[in-house]
């Protein structure tokens with residue numbers, strides 16, 4: 001496992017600002033979604049990315065707009081950090097026809113082809129091989145970009161994880177495997193279900209670099225992700241990045257998370273990704289970004305609330321597709 005520490009001095013101010021905006025957009029979006037869920041505007045499950053925002057912000061800033069991502073059931077932050085327009089996203093999550101997927105995908109199946117976001121996925125571990133396929137596509141087409149697969153610790157116990165890492169390493173594909181270790185799969189702690197909880201060690205076992213990074217420090221994630229992108233673009237193969245983090249609550253919006261260690265949760269909440277990055281930028285810039293994001297969220301809610309639901313005909317037409 002690489003022991004390199006992140007060279008934070010190299011991160012430009014503009015990148016810090018971009019990542020702070022991503023974190024603020026995700027944090028505010030998620031808090032608003034919880035509120036809308038409680039008011040009955042969102043159906044089904046909702047898995048907030050609260051507390052994990054820095055991972056998507058750092059990775060997406062590092063890989064850039066032209067690279068591909070695959071996401072998970074806890075995917076709002078990935079989608080937002082990859083560049084989603086919040087009003088279309090809010091419309092999708094509230095099941096409106098003006099949403100990214102005409103309101104038919106919802107929280108767990110949102111995708112945005114314009115941003116090269118290949119989609120969230122309700123099947124744990126299913127996005128990992130899709131990212132490998134996207135990387136193979138890039139290789140075949142001679143495009144020097146990367147694909148990043150976001151997934152969590154629970155997904156690492158699925159067969160798709162081993163198959164994907166092996167295939168990507170064997171063919172030296174440009175993939176970033178982003179393992180968001182939030183320490184739980186629903187209510188099961190990692191120590192209970194994983195033989196090796198130091199997930200970065202699995203990288204070398206599969207023939208690739210493995211690094212472990214503070215998942216709440218966007219700057220550190222950005223630096224490690226840039227290194228991984230450079231390796232991938234130099235044909236040096238994929239990287240497994242384990243980003244250690246913690247959910248700010250239960251598995252989904254209706255899970256009070258009573259099984260979570262209260263002291264540990266309080267510690268992680270203090271180690272907040274938004275607070276950590278805010279300290280690295282000027283107060284004036286932070287204030288400006290926060291005000292702009294607040295306005296964007298308000299517009300997004302208004303747009304979604306005033307949008308129509310898809311008609312039965314539109315729904316059936318998509319099934320036929």
Ligand SMILES: Cc1ncc(C[n+]2csc(CCOP(=O)(O)OP(=O)(O)O)c2C)c(N)n1
Pocket residue numbers: 073074122123124125151152153154155156182184185186251
């Ligand atoms: C293949 C599969 N098995 C089981 C489930 C049920 N399930 C939904 S979320 C989840 C836990 C996933 O944990 P993890 O991958 O750590 O993601 P996290 O929720 O922590 O972000 C499970 C088991 C599923 N959706 N897909």
